[in-house]
Amino acid sequence: xxxxxxxxxxxxxxxxxxxxxxxxxxxxxxxxxxxxxxxxxxxxxxxxxxxxxxxxxxxxxxxxxxxxxxxxxxxxxxxxxxxxxxxxxxxxxxxxxxxxxxxxxxxxxxxxxxxxxxxxxxxxxxxxxxxxxxxxxxxxxxxxxxxxxxxxxxxxxxxxxxxxxxxxxxxxxxxxxxxxxxxxxxxxxxxxxxxxxxxxxxxxx
Amino acid sequence: xxxxxxxxxxxxxxxxxxxxxxxxxxxxxxxxxxxxxxxxxxxxxxxxxxxxxxxxxxxxxxxxxxxxxxxxxxxxxxxxxxxxxxxxxxxxxxxxxxxxxxxxxxxxxxxxxxxxxxxxxxxxxxxxxxxxxxxxxxxxxxxxxxxxxxxxxxxxxxxxxxxxxxxxxxxxxx
Numbered sequence: 371x372x373x374x375x376x377x378x379x380x381x382x383x384x385x386x387x388x389x390x391x392x393x394x395x396x397x398x399x400x401x402x403x404x405x406x407x408x409x410x411x412x413x414x415x416x417x418x419x420x421x422x423x424x425x426x427x428x429x430x431x432x433x434x435x436x437x438x439x440x441x442x443x444x445x446x447x448x449x450x451x452x453x454x455x456x457x458x459x460x461x462x463x464x465x466x467x468x469x470x471x472x473x474x475x476x477x478x479x480x481x482x483x484x485x486x487x488x489x490x491x492x493x494x495x496x497x498x499x500x501x502x503x504x505x506x507x508x509x510x511x512x513x514x515x516x517x518x519x520x521x522x523x524x525x526x527x528x529x530x531x532x533x534x535x536x537x538x539x540x541x542x543x544x545x546x547x548x549x550x551x552x553x554x555x556x557x558x559x560x561x562x563x564x565x566x567x568x569x570x571x572x573x574x575x
Numbered sequence: 576x577x578x579x580x581x582x583x584x585x586x587x588x589x590x591x592x593x594x595x596x597x598x599x600x601x602x603x604x605x606x607x608x609x610x611x612x613x614x615x616x617x618x619x620x621x622x623x624x625x626x627x628x629x630x631x632x633x634x635x636x637x638x639x640x641x642x643x644x645x646x647x648x649x650x651x652x653x654x655x656x657x658x659x660x661x662x663x664x665x666x667x668x669x670x671x672x673x674x675x676x677x678x679x680x681x682x683x684x685x686x687x688x689x690x691x692x693x694x695x696x697x698x699x700x701x702x703x704x705x706x707x708x709x710x711x712x713x714x715x716x717x718x719x720x721x722x723x724x725x726x727x728x729x730x731x732x733x734x735x736x737x738x739x740x741x742x743x744x745x746x747x748x749x
Contacts, residue, residue, distance in 0.1 A: 392636075412639065417662040423632030424639075424662070430597065430620060431640025451625030455633075459622055546665035554639050 371532040374469055377511060378440065379405050381467065384515050388560050389436040390428060394421035394445035396476040397536065398469055402440060404539040409556035412549060413541045419449035422466065426456050429464035429523075432557065436463050438518055443470040443484045450493060456524050457498030465501075465518050465525040466494070471533040479533060494526035501525035583608040585715035586673070587616065590645060593722040595671070596620060597637050597644030599630040605675030605741040606647045627652030631659035635668045643726060646672040650694040650735075651687065660701040663731050670703070670731040671722055679738035694735065703731040709740055 378401040385391070391411045393399045399413035414421050425439035446453075446468055456464065472485035484490060495502045501521050505514050505528070517525045543549050586609055590598075598613040599622040600606060613619045624630050630646035637644050648656075653674060663670035677684075678691015698705050704724055708717040714736065721732040 390640075416665070417632070417659060419628065420632035420635075420659050420662050423629040424636035426622075427597075427633040427636025427638075427642075427644070428640045429636075430622075430633075431637045431642040449626075449629065452629050454625055455622065455629055546662075547667040550639065550666040550668060554641075557640060 371506060371530055372508065372511070374401055374471070374531045375404055375536055376508075377529060377531065378402065378469075380511055381515060381518055384519055385438075386436060386519060389438060389519065390432060390557065392421055392425045392428065392437070392439045394418070394439070394441040396442060396445075397471075398440040398442050398445075399541060400536065400539050401469070403541040404537070407542055409552050410560075412553040415541075415544055415546075418445060421445055422449060422452040422456065425464060425466070426452065426459065426461065429461040430459065433461070433463055435560070436465070436519055437461075439464070439466045441466060441468060442475070443468060443472060443482050443490060444474045446490055447483055447488070453494050453497040453499070453526075457494075460498075460500065461524055462522045464523045465521075465527065467518055468526065468528045469531055470528055471531045473533045475533060475535075489528075491526060491528040494528075499524050499526045502528070504528040504530065506530040580711050582711045582714040583612055586718050587612050587619075589715050589719045589722065591618065593643060593671075593719070593726060595643045595645050595722070597622070597634065597642050598647060599624055599633050599644060600647035601625075601627050601630075601649070601652050603647070603649035603675045603677075604744055605649065605736060605738075606673070609647065609673075627655045628659040630672075631656050631662060631670065634670060635662050635666065638668050643669070644671070645722075646670075648672065648674055650674055650676045650678060651690045653694045653697050653733075654690050657697060657701060660703060660731060664702055667729045669725040669729050671725040671734075672703075672732075673718065673734045673736065675736050675741055676738045677744070681743035682738060683743065691738075698733050701731070703733050706732060706734045707737065708734055709737040711740060714740075 395414040429437040634644040678687040706721040725732040
């Protein structure tokens with residue numbers, strides 16, 4: 371089993387400069403915050419089940435940038451249907467990193483279905499993800515790095531991690547609008563990409 | 576304007592004028608013509624969802640990347656979206672949905688009544704501004720007003736297409 375902070379830190383060291391990352395509520399958002407502040411990251415603090423749909427929409431709007439979602443097993447189990455939706459749209463630039471500690475870590479460590487018979491990689495594969503894998507040890511981590519950042523997606527990387535408390539590290543802001551404005555501005559500053567940014571008719575008054 | 580105006584085609588025109596090029600939906604008979612037009616349009620991406628709440632996050636993520644979208648769903652799907660609607664509200668992301676109503680005029684399936692009656696109340700509770708379209712000739716301007724509200728003030732808006740206008744669902748054999 372992997373230690374979540376170590377593996378998130380190792381994976382993010384290989385992050386391309388123009389990659390966009392998203393994390394689901396709770397520990398994945400604290401994990402990413404623990405590696406440092408990056409305006410090209412958007413961390414959920416609520417709306418459980420919405421991180422994967424959000425990542426799909428972002429990947430469709432920014433087809434020339436890598437979009438990587440870091441999501442807990444509880445989050446993914448809440449909206450398993452989105453895995454079918456994602457596979458059906460098949461965004462080549464999207465990867466989901468499942469941080470699977472087989473438990474609801476924020477609420478007392480109650481077991482999730484992945485502590486039982488449910489295998490999230492198998493679910494993603496059956497839904498039609500083009501790349502799937504599971505890693506349980508540090509040695510396997512280097513091999514999955516390519517799947518996270520470069521391999522043709524949609525990719526699903528299931529990382530079995532130890533269940534246990536990590537130090538709380540909070541992101542830049544708990545206010546959604548503050549975080550969203552910063553994220554969107556940071557994407558905008560990366561410049562226009564083919565057929566994506568700049569089509570909003572939002573009035574910036 | 577004739578009573579049988581082509582309101583689905585008119586909605587497509589309004590959506591494109593609002594820079595909406597992403598249509599997410601869980602299908603409903605009331606939306607069938609609109610979905611068919613969107614699927615046949617080369618400037619519009621269509622995403623078929625497994626459940627309506629996926630559309631909320633999907634459109635929010637797309638907006639973060641600079642795209643405007645719309646969620647098409649039946650009134651029974653509105654309840655599935657409740658907690659998800661916190662996302663556009665707390666992040667001040669524009670959210671636009673067009674809802675085909677069931678459980679209203681001439682409804683004969685009692686299972687459609689509870690969510691049909693609750694739909695405007697659910698939206699109101701989640702701070703989604705409700706715009707009603709009850710006549711074909713006013714559909715386009717209603718969608719336009721809702722789109723303006725959503726995309727220029729970065730808030731959530733829902734257009735309810737009344738069952739009186741859509742016609743109650745008919746069950747046909749064969």
